[in-house]
Amino acid sequence: MNLFDNIPAELPEEVFEDIVDTPSVRIERIISKGHTTPTNEWYDQDEHEWVVVLKGEARIIFEDGCREVYLKEGDHLNILAHQRHQVSWTRPDQETIWLAVFYR
Template sequence: MGNLFSQIPATLPEEIFQDLVKTDSVRIERIISKGHSTPCDHWYDQEENEWVLVVKGEAKLLFEDGMKVVHLNEGDYINIAANQRHQVTWTSPDKETIWLAVFYS
């Protein structure tokens, strides 16, 4: 048992990535961001599919194919196919963005 809103540090010099559930076929991760973004020269290119939900805060994702930008607000989710290259270009600098990411085959 746990709570997505517990154990959030007052300052976040780095994003927090925490596995909540991990099996051979699925991984559920809590991510906490506050003004963090992906370095411009780095693209996430995962072998698994990723379903991600912004529970709190907001963020912007950039997808390499077509350079499409997606703005996610609280409650918004998106499914990112395996090997779909993407970056987090912005997260709210004024409040935490709490993500729930489900990685699956």
């Protein structure tokens, strides 16, 4: 499988697809296009998440409000378990393709 194949023409909702799922690691492809996390919701995961933007652009904001990270193609970020965060912006005119690795 190619990470850039099978991109839906319409993206009314973000796409989350598991590529690998084992007891110790999960790798997920995410496709966004103008999607954000709802303002009153936060990702708060039991595992660490390493994420890379393969195509497009995005911003991630952390609950403490002190840090918002801009990611462009090739940029990556490690998010520790229970570090509450939101996707605050993705490009509305182009798909943003992420690869997220969840690990313990």
